[in-house]
Amino acid sequence: MLTFVLRRLGSAIPTLFIIVTLSFFLMRLAPGGPFNLERPLPPQIMENLNRTYGFDQPMWRQYLIYMGNVVQGDLGPSYIYRDRSVANLLGEGLGYSIKLGGLALLVALVGGVLAGLLAALRQNRPLDFLIMSGATAGVTIPNFVIGPVLVLIFSITLSWTRAGGWGTGSFRDLVLPVIALALPQLAVFARLTRGAMIEAMSADHIRTARAYGLPARSVVGTHAMRGAMLPIVSYLAPCAAGLLTGSAVVETIFAIPGVGRYFVHGALARDYTVVMGTVVLVAVFVIVFNLIVDVIYGLLDPRVRHD
Amino acid sequence: MTGFRRGGLRAALILGALMAGASPALAEAVLHRGNPGEPNSLDPAQISINVESFILKDLLEGLTTFNAAGEAIPGAAESWEISEDGTVYTFKLREAGKWSNGDPVTAEDFVYSLRRVQDPAVASKYANILHPIRNAKAVNAGEMKPEELGVRAVDDRTLEIVLERPTPYFLELLTHSTGLPVHRGNIEKDGAEWNRPGKLVTNGPFMLEAHIPNDSLTAAKNPHYWDAEAVKLDKVVFYPVEDQAAAVRRFEAGELDMIYNFSASDLERLRAAHGDRIRATPALNTEYYVFDNRAEPFSDARVRRALSMAIDRDFLAQEIFLGASLPTYALSPPMAGYTPAQADFAALSQFDREDQAVELMKEAGYGSGAKPLDITIRYNTNPNHERVATAIADMWKTVFGFNVTMSNQDVTSHYAYLQEGGAFQVARAGWVADYGDPENFLTLNITGNPGFNYGKYSNPDYDALIAASYDETDHEKRFQILHDAEAILMKDQPIAPLLHKAELWGLSARVKGFEDNVNNEHPSRFMSVE
């Protein structure tokens, strides 16, 4: 197991290298640069900016310089947020995103699996339909609709919660963004759990266990759950990576100071270094979570071997 | 030490929040000010939009500054003299002027700050605003040393600025954020982190207390400010809210006292609930469509005029923007002392405009019975731009029977394409004044304006008049020259001006001291809360 983890971590380095290289050139292929503003800059000033940030160098040199800095752990300055470095921007925002995303992940996972279990155990009964309808609505209604509606009800009409901003990070401040962020994922977990549970319970060994008179709870808890966990665990990796690196939509609607906004805003403003920072961030999260998931596979089902 | 400070700050914030809810009499006077975006920088040399300058002008005070009514008033300078030829400005600084660390504000501080803006290594985006200062352009190009800039400290309290040539709007230029001073010791000591909370030294009514990017920026009253006694607020908290609808919701939930630039579709509802606390003020900006003057058929002024005449601007203003925009037939918005030259068809009814437009189009050989036209309108993605394009496409279809399509791109791609001289037919563009002078609008279309003359319009008469305006020192005569130039522009219609967007502000019942003004300057210094 340890050699497997180490080998995977080793293979992360070339993966990251490819990601950074591809992203670097992909970004430079897009039209415009960070200084193509609605108000065009006089050539003189453009020249000063280009010189300051090294855009006057040939592309391959810019790439080598950038790679050299990245290897030393320097992600460079932001071209838009001129007082700040990428490390500084992402460093300040990531804490907020991880806290919000972590809470949302917890809510989605616990709530979704419980709801899915309930639905599976009451298959094709009213409770099942109720939960699955809720789940379908949850996946379907986008969070740019759910977010504002929640605010209208709970912040403006009832004055129970905060309408936006991080505030002090209390329950009252964060409950709405967490719900908006968690709801679609909760629905996904509920559907995956229900489907997998129904399948697992109909499997022969479960039927056998039941036929032998093992108590229902133990059958569900130990036998069925193990098999049913697989798709949930598989989905956990992209879901966790997505939630923890912030959501541009939810952060914008609730004015959360996280890093999610940089994915879209950074790209629209051609803030290359900031976008690269987000790329590296996502890559690291995805690689790490995929590794964790692969390890869990082995623990859940000893037949899964990493060879 | 830092731990203690941070803890104390948090306690103060919580306490402030609690007290604000409990009893206003005991509470600090805190203004919660919505700001439609996170400032890209807190360095006066680097900022570019009003969202940023609202904050910086509360923190830093230039030689001149604005009062609540948006009029330029003495700031760090208590008085000034202008030499007879209009090229030497001598400012007398206030004796009581102090930085937030207690240092006096000296002429040397301004010399340092103005040189810094022109320093090519600083790479200020708006350095060209102050290029009228002698040698500024050369310094900015790295051809001269910063010491050669035409700015000199005669003594601690006397600052002399020498210009390249008379620039009648120079005092207007100085109110731009590039004219704000910075503290030399602060920058030299704290390096890249000089403008962070606890480090930034300010000379304005407020100082930087806390800043969480994308969440809030807290400015506390500066006790060393020369007019601190008159500042009624203890704190101003700026909340960067990019999403207009989110800002409105936070305003309605009572979290924000002020919101700026919300969507026009909220105007009616907010007015019903908040009455005259919702303000729509004409402002110095113009929304327009550019025709590609280089190629057929838009190289023909008759085609451009006809298309422009067929646009029902009243419909755009009233139905699309619900009165939050004003129709315009001139490029420059009206400003103090200057009446823009409107296109000749401005006086006609829309009905006559359309009749004449059809005739004109026929004369040029297009329209019903002649060649049909396929027109594509390019715009940057934005719901408002899309609605305008949809409406105008429909107008051109109805009046001329043309086939009009639309094409959108993200904002950077759109402007990069236009600035690099890409061919187009009709493209959307807009301009917001840097300073309150028509020159700022009218130079956009001079021949060879790098980057901005998207349609590559060229008329030597127009260029000559704009050039002549720089040599005219008499305000009224100068405005007359600019007016004549604008008349030529409006006759040729290389661009079709559409609307002046109103600045929308929402104020909670607590806010006092806010005055509508065309410069859209609203310093917190003059505001208070109840």
Add this chain to the structure above:
Amino acid sequence: MTDVFSTNATPAPDPGPNPGPGAGLPLPEPEAASRSLGQLAWLRFRRNKAAMFGCATLILVALFSFLGPHLVSHSYDGVYRSYVETPPSIHPRPDEDTLRAAANTLAVRGRVTLESFEVEDGRFTAVLISPQAMDPRVARVFDRSDVFKEAQVQAHEDEGRRLVLTGGVTQETFLMGTDSNGRDLMSRIMLGGQISLAVGLLASLVSLVVGVLYGAVSGYMGGRIDNVMMRLVEILYSLPFVFLVVVLVVFFGRSFILIFLAIGAIEWLDMARIVRGQTLALKRREFVGAAEALGLTDWQIIRRHIIPNVIGPVIVFVTLVVPKVILLESFLSFLGLGVQAPLTSWGALISDGAANMRSAPWLLIWPSLFFVVTLFALNFIGDGLRDAFDPKDR
């Protein structure tokens, strides 16, 4: 626990429940066997009431979207300038008060004053006054609006300072209201439905096929191949999507196929991971070993034993991908890829509606309703398919 698994695991001749022909095991008559399996699944599917209800709903929505535009009088891009943001109503608009207001607006635009206005039997009579003599062409101002037609000057009194106009009134019915440009929302929902159904179903299908194949191959082959294939997924997952789209637009221009490419490029990644996870567990099961012993090739095993057994989570997941894809399409339009105004999609209509939800709630409610109903239908169908093809339930 493993004991239970090993003693009771399904033996080798677990038939591949692929719906297509030739999907069964190499039985003596594979064609016949698979057809009957397909028929069996179809029978089971037909008995599933919820699934049939889902099918019926989906067909209705499709009919509404594709046939609807031929049956309504408003086009999706027709601008009715007098009907900007009109709320939904089953009654024809405008009523007399609205007509009077419209006449007043027109009079102001024609720079005259409306003295009186009456409507009777679909005809209007308006009296206009002005301090100066009026141009009789003012009648055309009324004609040009969407509500009045055939306006004629009946009387030209007081040296042209008083004008009596008569003419017909055009009334329009907007069942779902109009948008902020004065376009009929129902027609736009129909058009949006065509685009969103096409994009949602096709792009999801693409991601389904690519994701399932990729995941199954990666999981089944294992070892180095799996490692490389999964690293590729990680690389694609991390690439900056906005730039990817912008670059696609620059190099290939706008085209409908590009939407599938852009969406396809990312949406199959999660699917591949899930299928791979299932496959890792499946390939150690006895029936796979038995199939290997029978001498089936890797490809045959993947096709007949792996893929049929991952269908459960796959179908659940695909029903989640469809709404994601439909909403993603509107983000692509934002970047200039995908459908351009005045064309539209449900995603674009919903995000437009969300922006105006307080001033014009119908702009959000109607498109969302169609969207949600369609997704419910797809979910029922998905669950029905899963049950019908479940290899263990046979």
